[in-house]
Amino acid sequence: MVRIxxxxxxxxxxxxxxxxxxxxxxxxxxxxxxxSNPHNQQHKIQMKATPHSxxxxxxxxxxxxxxxxxxxxAALSKSCAQVVKDLLRDSK
Amino acid sequence: xxxxxxxxxxxxxxxxxxxxxxxxxxxxxxxxKEMAEEGRQTIGSLNDAWVARMGQGKGALRxxxxxxxxxxxxxxxxxxNFVEQQNNTLRTHALGNFKDLLxxxxxxxxxxxxLNNQQNRKKSPNENFAREVMELFTLGRGHYTENDIKEAARxxxxxxxxxxxxxVFREIFHDDGIKTIFGKTGNFQGEDVLQxxxxxxxxxxxxxxxxxxxxxxERVNTNxxxxxxxxxxxxxxxxxxxxxxxxxxDWFYDSANMGAQIKSPVELLAGLQKAxxxxxxxxxxxxxxxxxxxxxxxxxxxxxxxxxGKTWIDSSSLLTRMQIPKLLFRNETLHVDVKDSGDANxxxxxxxxxxxxxxxxxxxxxxxxxxxxxxxxxxxASYLIQVPINDTIIAKIERQVADKERxxxxxxxxxxxxxxxEYQVC
Numbered sequence: 001m002v003r004i005x006x007x008x009x010x011x012x013x014x015x016x017x018x019x020x021x022x023x024x025x026x027x028x029x030x031x032x033x034x035x036s037n038p039h040n041q042q043h044k045i046q047m048k049a050t051p052h053s054x055x056x057x058x059x060x061x062x063x064x065x066x067x068x069x070x071x072x073x074a075a076l077s078k079s080c081a082q083v084v085k086d087l088l089r090d091s092k
Numbered sequence: 093x094x095x096x097x098x099x100x101x102x103x104x105x106x107x108x109x110x111x112x113x114x115x116x117x118x119x120x121x122x123x124x125k126e127m128a129e130e131g132r133q134t135i136g137s138l139n140d141a142w143v144a145r146m147g148q149g150k151g152a153l154r155x156x157x158x159x160x161x162x163x164x165x166x167x168x169x170x171x172x173n174f175v176e177q178q179n180n181t182l183r184t185h186a187l188g189n190f191k192d193l194l195x196x197x198x199x200x201x202x203x204x205x206x207l208n209n210q211q212n213r214k215k216s217p218n219e220n221f222a223r224e225v226m227e228l229f230t231l232g233r234g235h236y237t238e239n240d241i242k243e244a245a246r247x248x249x250x251x252x253x254x255x256x257x258x259x260v261f262r263e264i265f266h267d268d269g270i271k272t273i274f275g276k277t278g279n280f281q282g283e284d285v286l287q288x289x290x291x292x293x294x295x296x297x298x299x300x301x302x303x304x305x306x307x308x309x310e311r312v313n314t315n316x317x318x319x320x321x322x323x324x325x326x327x328x329x330x331x332x333x334x335x336x337x338x339x340x341x342d343w344f345y346d347s348a349n350m351g352a353q354i355k356s357p358v359e360l361l362a363g364l365q366k367a368x369x370x371x372x373x374x375x376x377x378x379x380x381x382x383x384x385x386x387x388x389x390x391x392x393x394x395x396x397x398x399x400x401g402k403t404w405i406d407s408s409s410l411l412t413r414m415q416i417p418k419l420l421f422r423n424e425t426l427h428v429d430v431k432d433s434g435d436a437n438x439x440x441x442x443x444x445x446x447x448x449x450x451x452x453x454x455x456x457x458x459x460x461x462x463x464x465x466x467x468x469x470x471x472x473a474s475y476l477i478q479v480p481i482n483d484t485i486i487a488k489i490e491r492q493v494a495d496k497e498r499x500x501x502x503x504x505x506x507x508x509x510x511x512x513x514e515y516q517v518c
Contacts, residue, residue, distance in 0.1 A: 053474070054350065054474075054478075055345045057475075057478060058345065058349075058350045058478065058518075059339060059344075060152075061363070061478060061518040062156075062307050062308070062339070062344075062353075062518070063152065063153045063156060063307075063335070063339055064146075064152025064153055064155070064156050064366075065146050065147060065152055065155075065156065065359055065362040065363045065365075065366045066363040066366045066367050066518070067366070067367075068366055068367065068369055069367075069369075069456070069459030069460075069475065070459070072475070073459070080339070080340065080345070081340050084336055084339040084340055085336075087152065087153045087339075088153060088187070088332055088335070088336060090150060090151055090152070090153070091151045091152070091153040091154035091157075091186075091187055092187070
């Protein structure tokens with residue numbers, strides 16, 4: 001995905017916010033044009049080989065509130081299924 | 093959480109004083125006002141304690157589930173001990189059995205009070221509780237008739253609570269007659285109605301869809317929710333089993349589901365605490381921020397809860413969200429004003445806009461000590477942000493922070509990355 005990013009993007013001035021809003025129109029939660037491309041729609045997507053760390057971080061965000069650096073480091077050597085078990089055990 | 097005294101009992105004794113005329117009416121009124129203010133402050137403390145618990149680390153899944161159920165069984169109360177009790181009930185059953193949770197919450201003082209079931213009596217039935225139990229808590233709209241609600245309300249007559257927050261069945265107000273609900277006729281009690289709702293697979297479908305929207309993607313994939321509903325129903329509503337199924341499903345890790353959710357205000361705040369291992373010294377701005385961003389814990393907008401998803405973001409809340417890192421780490425002030433709604437139940441939040449945080453940058457930097465200087469920005473981006481960041485942005489961030497000490501560099505990279513719109517999704 002290629003986006004044009006003005007300098008103001010990094011400074012939170014009104015223009016930044018405008019860019020932010022435009023950006024959000026393109027991100028998945030807003031069903032923006034990139035993600036509403038039929039090839040990218042959820043029901044048509046094939047499981048892609050996603051890097052393990054990205055999957056683990058996704059899991060930590062959805063099953064909690066993200067991971068601390070230490071938690072992430074410890075979880076990277078485990079499978080997602082094992083991390084799920086650990087999360088459930090910690091919450092018993 | 094266990095930090096609240098019995099406020100309902102204290103309020104009752106003050107009201108008794110009002111009747112006994114031992115004090116002037118003004119004195120007692122002032123006392124009631126003070127108590128109401130204390131109550132609000134206590135609910136504020138419960139709010140702080142819960143956000144801290146979310147950001148702490150241990151039992152994160154339980155806290156996330158508790159947050160989900162807090163929105164599913166959305167409820168408000170001015171009595172801090174009722175609020176605390178309900179929160180603890182949600183936490184206790186968060187990963188247990190949905191049947192137990194539904195039974196417990198249907199007999200919960202705050203919920204019975206919020207849905208006016210104290211007024212549900214044989215001579216004048218109040219349908220509010222029965223309606224919400226069907227529409228929001230179990231079946232969902234369109235899966236019951238008006239007559240089912242009327243008849244179910246009769247079964248819930250006499251369900252109330254005492255000042256200790258305990259469930260009380262007041263037989264004198266209960267309608268013991270024959271009722272016809274979902275085509276079945278009998279002398280049904282409230283518990284029978286809840287069991288009928290659980291026996292209907294539509295309840296499993298409704299809850300699974302809500303869980304999918306909260307934990308996976310706002311855009312529902314009906315194949316996936318059908319799998320979830322089947323599993324949930326077969327397991328007799330085992331919540332932990334359902335969550336394990338979701339988090340180990342291949343489709344959960346589809347790229348379409350990654351970065352597909354907008355963080356709720358509370359997720360955003362707890363996530364910052366978690367990622368940076370920081371703590372807020374003064375909690376007042378945290379409450380203020382929750383209000384500015386549209387999600388104050390224990391204060392959902394109505395019985396349907398926070399709509400979530402895209403509604404978390406508008407031009408004003410996005411500006412506030414993007415300001416947060418600078419407020420936290422650059423001592424800037426919050427440039428946003430929040431209007432009070434005038435709702436007496438609502439938290440009164442002082443306009444304190446300066447944040448004080450405890451954050452050890454050296455400890456945080458240590459986690460990245462093996463990362464070569466040239467890869468620092470990229471590594472921090474992949475740790476903090478759940479969607480790919482354009483190389484152009486990384487290059488611009490690196491240019492901004494060139495010629496700084498390593499720890500300062502990490503701090504500046506972090507503040508900039510957390511200010512990006514990409515940080516708002518997970």
